[in-house]
Amino acid sequence: MKVVVIGCTHAGTAAVKNILAQDKNITVNVYEKNDNVSFLSCGIALYVGGVVKDVDGLFYSSPDELKKLGANVFMEHEVLSINYEEKTMSVRNLVTEEVFSDSFDKLVLATGSWPIVPNIEGIRSENVLLSKNFNQANEIIEKSKSANKIVVVGAGYIGVELAEAFELMGKEVVLVDGETRIMPKYLDPEFTNLAEKAFTDHGIKLALGQKVKGFVTEGNKVTAIMTDKETFETDLVIMCIGFRPNQKLYEGVLKTSPNGALVVNEYMQTSNPDVYACGDCVNIFYNPTQEVRYIPLATNAVRMGTLVGLNIIKNSIKYRGTQGTSGIKIYDLSISSTGLTEGVAKDMGINYGTVLLHDTNRPEFMPEYDEVLLKLVYDKTTRKVLGGQILSKYDLTDKMNTLSIVIQNQMTIDDLAFVDFFFQPHFNKPWNLLNIAALRALAQEGVN
Incomplete structure (x- = not known):
């Protein structure tokens, strides 16, 4: 089997590695317009600000690594057009300007996005x-x-x-x-x-x-x-x-949403079953609202690319969807969020409730502790957890990763209130902050 992968940043790199991990005998041709692969664009500000001293650390793979794995890597090559029925494509070498043809049995579109x-x-x-x-x-x-x-x-x-x-x-x-x-x-x-x-x-x-x-x-x-x-x-x-998907190679041929992002099934197949897609050119399934959305995040891209690799021979692992979980550090503030904000829930007309928790990360009897602001958003009708946000000087951003799991598994405030979290004064309080927020939500809903 011959697979062509177009684009090799987050999604494309993950797809190539996992395709070859499934079967070394698969022929994998990779076409990338740039002279590098796997650049962590989320590290641009750290690079610009001089925080990252070793620029090589912003790349988690390289053309040489992919070649050693068995891929045929064509850097600074642009795919000009694709004939999806005949499974052929036209490619230009951006260095020599040579134009040539290639073919495929299966195609992976990881064409990404571009700034608006x-x-x-x-x-x-x-x-x-x-x-x-x-x-x-x-x-x-x-x-x-x-x-x-x-x-x-x-x-x-x-x-x-x-x-x-x-x-x-x-x-x-x-x-x-x-x-x-x-x-x-x-x-x-x-x-x-x-x-x-x-x-x-x-x-x-x-x-x-x-x-x-x-x-x-x-x-x-x-x-x-x-x-x-x-x-x-x-x-x-x-x-x-903001960003918009690079749709030049599939516009008008494969099924897309109005914004130009590809529609894929749970195995990452497009409307053409021999064409898979991953990364910023693809819509994702958003678990908090059980609908398709466009959320161009590196984490989503890597997951999708990995799934493409695992499903390229036989559809076996389904995409679990995303919560759009993300984090950021602004000066000394560590901030993260997952799922719906109150503002989005309100705009969507959801019958929602919120809890805003002002607390500390550790018991006040400890020599040091930090203030924490945590918010929980939930559906008052179903009682399912919809989203959350956290901010503190002490890094507690990982709590939104925990809440992401809660949302993905469609857990309720009743479930979250009594989830088993450990307690040790050096790290947290007798009741975990997520427990406390859920308990307050239960009280708001008349459960005492």
Whole structure:
């Protein structure tokens, strides 16, 4: 059997490794447009800020490793078109410009996503940069050296991490977003208020609830960015307003959702059973609401790629879905979330309840302890846990991983209230914080 894998970042790398782990006799051809594989884009801010000293640590695989496993790796090669009926494709070598054909028995699409770039005059200027891949990270590092004023557009995870990194480098930073809060998809106001205060306390200007309307340019450089409310002088602009799936190779041929992401079954097959897909070009099944959503996270990509590899010979392991679990560190605040926020639950018209818990990570009789803010979101009708968020200076982010399991298994507040967690004063309290939140939810629902 011959398998062609198109794209080799998180999902593609995982797919290749697991395909070859199933059967070394499978012929695997890998086509990647870049000159590297498996770049951890979630580490861009750490790389830009100089926290990561060894750049090799941002890659968890390499073309050489994949070749040693048995793959035929074609770096800096772009697949131009695919004939899905004849199972052939046209490929261009980006170095030599040679165009040739290849064929496959099964195909893995891991074409990923690309940053959204709005059609605003001046946005193609040389000092307006994107933040997605390794080469872009290097360009950000190089151009930020001579920049004193930097505007970051987009207050999602990448944007807020870059804003902090630039501030720690001594830059004058403005963070712009059309939403009125940072990271609103992942956190409710009780949490973003504290995160935003951390930014303003460190001198970062938050231009929230503002939409970019245009740029002031001199030659091929932007000197100022204009929103619908203010104008900010700048030496460098970083665009981080979101991603859209790379759909060029399958648009109009394979089944997609309106946003262009591929629809796959529980074994990661597309509408063509010989074509599998994984990563940012694919929708995922979102367990909290039991529906399909587009959530481009590296964790989702690696899981999907692994499943492709395990199912390529025979469909055997089903995708369990995701909760969209994520975490971030903003200055000294450790924050994580999973599932639905209260805001999303409200917008969806769910009959929800919440518990907001102010507590400490350890008993107050201990010499040291830290304050914790934890929120639980649940369905008042079914009593199922829907989501949660946590924030503290002491790292308790892993509790959202625990809550992710709770949501995936459709557990209720009744279940969570009495889950068996250990107690030891050095680590936690007699009642685990998740137990306490669930017990309060039960009390709100009239169970005493």
